[in-house]
Amino acid sequence: MGNIQAVTDAEFPTTVLGSDKPVLVDFWAEWCGPCRQVSPILEEIAAEHGDKITIVKMNVDENPQTPASYRVTSIPTLNVYQNGEVVQSIIGAKPKSLLLKELDAFVG
Template identity: 45%
Template sequence: MNVSADVDVVTQETFDAEVLGADRPVLVKFTADWCGPCRQLKPVLAALATEEGDRLKVVEVDVDNNPEITVRYGVLATPTLMVFQAGEPVKSLVGARPKRRLRQDLEDVLG
């Protein structure tokens, strides 16, 4: 179910396997169809997924269709970007940002 480049849509049913069980860090974008900044972030994350696919998996979760995940991780705003490593959330970023800034924010995860 590819949305764009390498950004897969994850649901309540697939979250644990796709995110918590991943073999590399996972950047989860908590998003909504009605969210303008989320749409702005889409090409940025698609590019990041393409460029860093070997080091970082990028997925998105629709907050309206997956309220259980949204509540579980305390997501209050969209877009929220959350990085998971070894099944645990290790970083949370709220709001859209240009690719250069996102890379800076993810430097510690990307190494």
């Protein structure tokens, strides 16, 4: 997790909802194979577009409150928060080209 910080239920309101730029939250778990596929792609996007969008990870097993409050039922779920609201939700592992296409409004 080079460029991506982990965020907890306690830190979520400040780190994510209080951010002045869009924040992509990767809801994941250790046992989730597709989550491990997406992780290096998110590292690359964070390295290339970190000036436009912040990317953080939240382990759903260690932090159950936030995923429950946003009805995250399958992982990986990538939610983009802007001004305290979910503005985009991407569910499932996707290749980098598709992720960048879906995130174009934030990284383009």
